[in-house]
Amino acid sequence: MKRWRHFIVIILLIPFFLLYLWLSTNLIDYFTGQNQYLDWLLYIVIGLAWIYPAIKVINWLAKHESF
Incomplete structure (x- = not known):
């Protein structure tokens, strides 16, 4: 399975x-x-709080995709 990271992300x-x-x-x-x-302030912080973890996950997925 070449894209096992994608499977893990979907499951989690x-x-x-x-x-x-x-x-x-x-x-x-x-x-x-x-x-x-x-x-x-609470709506803004909660609305934007998911962006940092999403960036980390996307970078982790893309790390081995580009050669």
């Missing part, structure tokens, strides 16, 4: 996103309504 991606969604909705439920600026 769904539980990661389910956990991320669960944590982010619980965090938003806990802090929402206390302060409007805190709400905006």
Whole structure:
């Protein structure tokens, strides 16, 4: 199997996103309504927090794809 990394990412991606969604909705439920600026900051941070791990995964996948 030449692309075993893709298989691992597919298997682990769904539980990661389910956990991320669960944590982010619980965090938003806990802090929402206390302060409007805190709400905006929380939505921005949670909305962008997945980008850094996604970059790491994409770089890990692409590391051995390009020769």
